[in-house]
Structure formats: C-alpha cells, structure tokens
Amino acid sequence: MRPYFRPVRRRERLRSLGNVTGRNRTADAALAAGGAVLLAATAVPLAASWGGLYWLPGLLAGAAVVGTALLRRRAPFATAVAGLLGGVLAVAAARTGGFPVEPQPALALGLAVLTGGAVRRLDPPRAAVLAGAALLVLAAGPLLSARATSGGATAVAVADVLAWVAGAGGGLWLRLIAVRRQELASAVRREERLVLARELHDVVAHHVTGIVVQAQAARVVARRRPERLEESIRGIEEAGSEALTAMRRIVGLLRDTADAAPASGATERLDELVRRFEAGEARAVRLELPAATTAWAPELTSTVYRIVQESLTNVARHAERAGTVSVRVTESPADVTVAVTDDARAARPVKPGGFGLIGMRERVEALGGQLQAGPREPHGWAVVARLPR
Structure with missing residues (x-):
C-alpha cells in the first residue's frame, strides 16, 4: 500500500x-x-x-x-x-x-x-x-x-x-x-483523507507539544538560570520553524504539484528526533537501531518513524515522571519490530477522543502488522509494533 x-x-x-x-x-x-x-x-x-x-x-x-x-x-x-x-x-x-x-x-x-x-x-x-x-x-x-x-x-x-x-x-x-x-x-479519496488526518495529527501534535514543553521549560529557566533563557527561546523558534516546514510538506500533498516533498520521515532521522526530545524533556533516551535499513520500503520506514514520533509525544504528555525512555528498532528476515517503553510509575491516563493510538494502529494494520500498547511490568508503558518486511 x-x-x-x-x-x-x-x-x-x-x-x-x-x-x-x-x-x-x-x-x-x-x-x-x-x-x-x-x-x-x-x-x-x-x-x-x-x-x-x-x-x-x-x-x-x-x-x-x-x-x-x-x-x-x-x-x-x-x-x-x-x-x-x-x-x-x-x-x-x-x-x-x-x-x-x-x-x-x-x-x-x-x-x-x-x-x-x-x-x-x-x-x-x-x-x-x-x-x-x-x-x-x-x-x-x-x-x-x-x-x-x-x-x-x-x-x-x-x-x-x-x-x-x-x-x-x-x-x-x-x-x-x-x-x-x-x-x-x-475509496481513494477516503484513503487520502485518512492519510492526511494521520499526518496532520502526527506532525502537528508532535511539534506543538515540543513548543509547549520548551515554553514551559523557558519559564523555569527564566526564574532559575536567566542566562540560558535565550537558548530556550532559540529552541522554541527552531521547533516553530520545523512545524511550519512540516505543515508546508503536508499542504504540498493537497496542491496540484508532482514534486511535493513527502511529509514522512525515515529511520535515519530517528537520531535527530530523539535529540530534540532529550533537549526538550531533559531526560535520557536509549536508542537502538539496526545496522542498515536500505532494503526497507518507503512506507515501512515512514511507519517506523511515525510510531516512534507519536510514542515520544505521548511520553511527553502523559509520562512526566518517566526517567528513562527506550526506543528499540530491530529487524529479522520476516519483519521489523519497533518498541518504545518508559519507566513512569504513575498510571497513564486514557483520554477519550484521542487519535494517536488510532493513527498508529491504522498505519500498522495497513501494512499487515500488529500493534500492542499498554502498561508493562513492573511499571511504565510500552508500545510494540511488528511490521512485515
């Protein structure tokens, strides 16, 4: 697909x-x-x-x-x-x-x-x-x-x-x-609307969450370490610019052009995604990637990126007490597995009307894979997706 x-x-x-x-x-x-x-x-x-x-x-x-x-x-x-x-x-x-x-x-x-x-x-x-x-x-x-x-x-x-x-x-x-x-x-129009809805949610929710988090951090920095306020404001500006760039890419899908830049990312950009998350959240992320992903189909790399992006966004929203976040991407001859876990001790609230997990599940099932999301033992939250190659 x-x-x-x-x-x-x-x-x-x-x-x-x-x-x-x-x-x-x-x-x-x-x-x-x-x-x-x-x-x-x-x-x-x-x-x-x-x-x-x-x-x-x-x-x-x-x-x-x-x-x-x-x-x-x-x-x-x-x-x-x-x-x-x-x-x-x-x-x-x-x-x-x-x-x-x-x-x-x-x-x-x-x-x-x-x-x-x-x-x-x-x-x-x-x-x-x-x-x-x-x-x-x-x-x-x-x-x-x-x-x-x-x-x-x-x-x-x-x-x-x-x-x-x-x-x-x-x-x-x-x-x-x-x-x-x-x-x-x-059917094509319905599929286009679903794709665009998922992209809008993934991109906008992720970047806006990053802006909000960095703005909150800037308030703390202004009180405690005013000399670093400019750096925090610069981070907010960069996050806003990235949000505008991502929105332009999505708008390009709606325009009558043949060379609109794709809005999806690839696994080689996961390093950058994790660095932004660590900078905004001030918490460590363990990232494990396979040695090479050159043989993956574009839709597979896009889905892997979006799963990690949405999972990190949910950590920022719902797992404030998580000390460590783990992002692990492994592959076998048959499938690719993406696992994002955190160690938050507080129970994660489930808000009705959210579309994050729905969008991830749709992406995974569209490729014939399976998605599991929920609490893990002894505490924390895990998102595990298995995608056929």
Missing part, C-alpha cells in the same frame, strides 16, 4: 478529457458510417423489388433517428424520446401507407444506440421506461406494420430485438463501469 496518492495534475486531466473526446468522436463516426451502410443496403434492394419511391420513407426515418442518436450525449432523455417518436411514426406510416416493414435496420440501430445512452446516463426509472418503450417499438413494430403480402416480418422483429439487446446491454455495462470507477474514486 502506498502511503500517499499523488493528486491528478491539470495536464493529466486535460489528457484524459482529450482521450474521452477522441473515443466519443470515433464512436459517432462508426455510428454514422454504420447507419449509412444500412440505409444504402436497405434502400437499394427495396427500390429494385418494390419500385417507385417506396424506399424513401424508410430511408428518411432511419436517417432522422441515426442523426438524433448522434446528439444523445447532449440530451439523453430528449433524444431518446425523439427517437421513439420517429420509430412510432415510421411504423404508423408503413401501416397506413403500405410501405415496407418498419423499423428498418438503420432505424433499429439508431433506436438501440439511443436506448443504450438512456440506460447509461439517465436515472433508473426514466431509463427503464424508455428502454421498455423502445423494446415494444422494435418487437411489435414489424408485426404491426407488415401487410398481408409482406414477408419476413418476424425475422425483422427478431433482428430489431437483438439490436435492442445489444444497445441496452452495452449501456448497462458502461453504467456499471462508471459506478465502479466512482466507487474506486471514493
């Missing part, structure tokens, strides 16, 4: 829009070419067998419905209704005027495409009504418009129904794909 999802850049959105537009143009060109071929393939035999202009009404009706189908993306409902009216009028004209059986292939093609567009884009009730009406026109039209001397009405009805099945099935398939894409996009 990747720790971040890079925002889609404007150029990529334009490229995607251009690809969709290109596919739409190709589909429309194929529809126009297919309709022209069907119109010609129907009109020529009819002109040879029926004679006169009996072929003309079917050609005009088919051309009108295919042309309407080319406008389906602009107004799916209106074009579908117009196509249905065209089909009904063609059937009525064939019935009353003695013209060849309708709907003819070109008209059936246009009506099937309009049905697919309605099923794909309209709300389910209207899509179902339009699809049912189109099926009725295509299935019953050839039988209603056929004269006693006409042949092949049943075959025309079967072909028209198959065209409807292809159109409605294609529209439903595209609709399901769109729904699936929306679900995936929603």
